[in-house]
Amino acid sequence: MVEIPRMKSGENLKRIMDQNYLDGHVQAQAGKFVVWIAIGVPIELLRGFDIVIAVPENHAAMCAARAMGPLLAEKAESAGYSMDLCSYARIDLGTVFARGKDSPSRGLPGPHLLISDNNHCSHLVKWFDVHHREMKIPHFILDVPFCYEPQKAKDLNYIISQYQDLVSFIQDRTGQKFDIDKVREAIVHTREGITQWKRFLTFAAHRPSGITAFDSFLHMAPYITSYRGTQTLVEHYTQLADEVEGRVASGMFPVPNEKYRLFWDNIAPWHQLNRMSARLADFQANIIYAYYTAVMGSLEGDIDMYPFDEADSFVTLARIQNGTLCPYGLELRVKAMSKAIERLGVDGIVFSSNRSCKPYSLMQLDIQKRLSSRFGIPSVMIDVDHADARKYNEAQALMRIEALLEMIDGRRQC
Numbered sequence: 153m154v155e156i157p158r159m160k161s162g163e164n165l166k167r168i169m170d171q172n173y174l175d176g177h178v179q180a181q182a183g184k185f186v187v188w189i190a191i192g193v194p195i196e197l198l199r200g201f202d203i204v205i206a207v208p209e210n211h212a213a214m215c216a217a218r219a220m221g222p223l224l225a226e227k228a229e230s231a232g233y234s235m236d237l238c239s240y241a242r243i244d245l246g247t248v249f250a251r252g253k254d255s256p257s258r259g260l261p262g263p264h265l266l267i268s269d270n271n272h273c274s275h276l277v278k279w280f281d282v283h284h285r286e287m288k289i290p291h292f293i294l295d296v297p298f299c300y301e302p303q304k305a306k307d308l309n310y311i312i313s314q315y316q317d318l319v320s321f322i323q324d325r326t327g328q329k330f331d332i333d334k335v336r337e338a339i340v341h342t343r344e345g346i347t348q349w350k351r352f353l354t355f356a357a358h359r360p361s362g363i364t365a366f367d368s369f370l371h372m373a374p375y376i377t378s379y380r381g382t383q384t385l386v387e388h389y390t391q392l393a394d395e396v397e398g399r400v401a402s403g404m405f406p407v408p409n410e411k412y413r414l415f416w417d418n419i420a421p422w423h424q425l426n427r428m429s430a431r432l433a434d435f436q437a438n439i440i441y442a443y444y445t446a447v448m449g450s451l452e453g454d455i456d457m458y459p460f461d462e463a464d465s466f467v468t469l470a471r472i473q474n475g476t477l478c479p480y481g482l483e484l485r486v487k488a489m490s491k492a493i494e495r496l497g498v499d500g501i502v503f504s505s506n507r508s509c510k511p512y513s514l515m516q517l518d519i520q521k522r523l524s525s526r527f528g529i530p531s532v533m534i535d536v537d538h539a540d541a542r543k544y545n546e547a548q549a550l551m552r553i554e555a556l557l558e559m560i561d562g563r564r565q566c
């Protein structure tokens with residue numbers, strides 16, 4: 153078999169992500185104000201200040217992808233935190249308790265302010281509250297209504313009023329003047345970056361697919377770290393989409409003999425990306441698309457891009473709060489997944505029931521039933537923990553995926 157050369161955008165990803173963690177530490181040491189945020193907090197808004205932004209969830213995912221998840225989670229468990237808590241929280245708390253020891257990036261720079269939002273899960277707010285108590289720093293909670301349906305005007309205005317409070321709060325704390333032009337510029341960068349991201353994802357529709365969902369899991373990182381709203385985001389996603397386009401044009405595909413086109417639901421299994429994609433390729437199967445990465449830059453049951461409008465920046469940012477990577481209303485998830493299934497020609501669905509993210513996983517049985525009755529395509533439920541490899545049984549998961557492939561074969565023979 154001809155070896156497919158490694159993607160240059162993969163090398164660029166590693167370079168910019170290493171740089172991101174390093175820059176955070178360097179700027180913090182130089183005295184910059186540091187803010188830790190949850191992934192749903194709109195970074196573009198914070199670009200109105202000259203501050204360091206760090207995202208504990210992304211750091212936890214990076215630790216898990218580099219096989220350090222269990223070691224760091226154990227540090228939180230030995231301090232009394234239950235193994236039933238989300239592994240992102242345990243990895244982050246363990247990293248802080250150990251002062252960055254065993255983290256590939258030496259943890260994150262120490263924060264002056266925490267900002268969370270509660271439309272993902274209440275657990276996240278409690279987790280940030282631990283830091284608030286231990287570090288004795290403020291915790292600003294954006295109270296964002298859960299996304300069950302298209303956003304109501306009163307909810308939009310409620311979120312905007314909290315953005316205004318947040319801006320005043322940061323101005324008071326830092327002594328800096330808020331610069332709205334920088335926020336607008338950041339929204340333009342996000343729009344251009346997400347345009348390229350969506351272009352990259354379109355290559356999943358090609359037969360064989362030009363991408364794997366595992367590529368999309370890896371490359372979402374710049375969007376959910378402090379590269380969101382920057383020119384680096386635009387350049388990286390342009391390079392990624394261009395490179396995949398060039399590969400498809402020259403007949404280079406991740407699974408050239410693709411026989412099974414699968415769709416993934418739930419957060420990435422960070423500790424299994426290479427192993428799982430390689431094992432699937434042995435079966436001539438490719439997970440071509442993931443709901444988790446398809447909804448980046450979309451909202452309310454869509455996988456197409458939300459038109460980020462820099463002219464009305466607070467409204468744009470409050471609207472995009474109604475599109476989330478994690479828990480989301482059942483009807484909207486069914487709608488977005490249906491659109492992907494229709495568009496991509498999917499043979500089967502892998503529902504990954506996530507032992508950490510219960511709010512994400514709770515609705516999966518209902519979603520499975522609805523998609524099955526609508527499209528009649530086979531699906532399986534496998535047990536995964538996105539960041540704690542101790543809660544994952546590879547043999548059991550692969551056995552179920554093999555059963556899915558057999559169901560697809562059976563359906564083809566009918």
Ligand code: SF4
Binds near residue numbers: 419478509
């Ligand atoms: S992964 Fe799930 S459980 Fe963990 S913080 Fe995010 S939304 Fe909450």
